[in-house]
Amino acid sequence: MIDTRILRDQPDRVRAAQAKRGLSDAVVDEALAADQARRRAIAEYEARRGEQKALGKQIPQAQGEEKQALLERTKALAAEVKAAEAAQVAAEEAWQAAVLAIPNLAHDDAPAGGEDDYTVLETVGTPRDFAAEGFEPRDHVELGRMLGAIDMExxxxxxxxxxxxxxxxxAQLELALVNLAMEQARNAGFTQVIAPSLVRPRAMEGTGFLGQAADDVYRIEGEDLYLVGTSEVPMAAYHSDEILDGSSLPLRYAAFSPCFRKEAGSHGKDTKGIIRVHWFDKVEMFVYTTTEDSDAEHQRLLAWEKEFLDKLELAYRVIDVAAGDLGLSATRKFDCEAWIPTQGRYRELTSTSNCTEFQTRRLDIRGRFPEGTAPISTLNGTLCAMTRTIVAILETHQNADGSVTVPQALRPHMGGLDVLKPMHA
RNA sequence: GGAGGCGUCGCCUAGUCCGGUCUAUGGCGCCCGCCUGCUAAGCGGGUUUGGGUCAACAGCCCAUCGCGGGUUCAAAUCCCGCCGCCUCCGCCA
Known part of the structure; x- marks a missing residue:
């Protein structure tokens, strides 16, 4: 949810942000009108209710006819209060719906436009030149089969x-990646978490996944539970309805959980292998911090993501995702895309978003500071999404015979194993 | 899955049977002030959160006793549903 003060006082800022995402600004006027109606309804209800309370106090002391007269008046008033309350609730809900429909305001520095309008911030490492090495790289599906590592059939x-x-x-590779990721996070001061991957609607709604992304979410039949697509969901809801001690910020969590995605609308895309799957495991960084610090924290999350990819000796680039591709919650997003040799292009491996106060407003999370309570911000960033990382490692570090050299940093977590050897031709 | 108990403003707690000065009691903690070589003690005051109004973090008002409904002129209090926690039984990794 966006800051309603900004909506009320600087509606043009919201209009501009909508335009930057390529969205209509009609929602702004709808929300403003709903806000007017809401405030009128609140004033009306509170006036009636106040009167009812004042008269109600006189009843116990009143006697005889005076009491009868009071009862008669308050009885009529009760109906008015009830009607005014219903109107107030309806106006409140309409306003809520209007405001909730507005995505987070895109960051001033986020590129305008849609999916293809990203900016490349930097390119790290050089894609391996297999032609120069004199062999044709195998894709991860074939390597996975040869190594006995991935069973697609x-x-x-x-x-x-x-x-x-x-x-x-x-399997060993995934566990090693989890351990390497957790080790890095732990050393950086993160609290390690194993998070539930089934959550209630509140958590999904609060993180903005029941909006435009709802089609991609699995729901448990008859249970009012959802399977999460990322542990961002349980970790954002982790502190819902809480007022956090401002001096404890930033709170940094590294959460492991399976992730489930319907991948609706991506039929025919990435049908081979484990690039795009309905389930994968992930270690996700999730941070609660002050809004003033959120941009700086976003850079730190990006740095941790890069550190991890560097350890895996992968070639990658960092893109600044365009406003139209940010999703509902983020104000800015950086993706790290690793070079996938057999695809001849960079593919998203990790992604870090600054959601500022969008999620905390929805989930009723605030901070307590010397000046009082104030909204705080959340950020998230992938440390390691197992499947795509495995794809990048296998393809990047493969040898002509189908074996795969294990990146140095991973070896201690692989029992010292330095090369994965094919078991099948 | 079955039976029972519980959920009050940071923590603990009174109030709930018998609805109405409950504008929710008291203690602890915390904050401000007084007192005091310093500290402690003592004394006085303050201390949920959200919203409306407003120039205002001043006042005033509304809501908030797990959540949502209902009964009533009036609900922390009565009724119904839900959620969570605890105890016991059953089942189970």
Missing amino acids: RGAKVSGSRFYFLTGVG
């Missing part, structure tokens, strides 16, 4: 398309 047999089994060194 049985994934499909058991769970359907976009599912897989990680087996042998594949």
Whole structure:
């Protein structure tokens, strides 16, 4: 939810932000009108209610006819109060709906436009030149099969398309990545978390995933529970309805959880392998901090993501995602895209978003500071999404014989294993 | 899954049976002031959160006793539903 003070006092700022995302600004006038109606309804209700309370106080002392007269008046008043309250609630809900529909204001520095209007901030490392090395790189599906690391066929047999089994060194690789990610996070002062991946509607709604992204979310039939697409959801809701001690900020969490995505609307995209799957595991960084510090924290999250990719010796670039591709909650987003040799292009491996106060307003999270309570901000960033990271590692570090060299940093977490050797031709 | 108990303004707690000065009691903690070589003690005051109004973080008003409904002129208090926690039984990794 955006800051309603900004909406009321600087509606043009909201209009400009909508335009930057390529969205209509009609919602602004709708919200402003709803705000007017809401405040009128509140004034009306409170006036009636105040009268009712004042008269109600006189009743116990009143006697006889005076009491009868009072009862008669208050009885009529009660009906008015009830009607005014209903009107107030309706106006409040209409206003809520209007405001909730407005996405977070895009950051001044975020590029305007849609999906293709991102800016490349930097390119790190050089994609490996397999032609120069004299062999054709195998894709991760073939490497996974040769290494006995990824079983796509049985994934499909058991769970359907976009599912897989990680087996042998594949499973070992994931666990090593989880440990490496958690180790880095721990050393950076994060609190390690294993988060639930089933959440109530409140958590989904509060993080903005029941809006335009609702089609991508799995719901448990008959249970009023959702499967999360990222542990950002449980971690944002973790402190819902709480007032956090301002001096404890920033609160940094590194949460492991499986992630589930319907991938609705992506039929035909990335159908091969484990680039795009319905389930994967992820270690996610999630931070609560002050709004003033949020831009700086965003840079820190990006730096931690880069540090992790550097450890895996991957070539990647960092893009500044355009406003139209930010999603509902983010004001700014940086994606780290790793070079995938057999695709000949960069693919998103990690993503970090500054959601400022958008989620905390929805989830009723505030900070207590010497000056009083104030809204705080949330940020999230991928430390390691297992499947795509495994794809990048296998393809990048493969050798002509189908073996894969394990990046140095990962070896201690792989029991010292330095090369994954094919078990099949 | 079955039975029972509980949920009050940071923490603890009174109030709930018998609805109405409850504008929710008291203690602890915390904040401000007084007193005091300093500290402690003592004394006085303050201390939920959100919203409306307003130039105003001043006043005034409304809501808030887990959440949502209902009964009533009036609900912390009565009724219904939900959520959460605890105890016991059953089941289970």
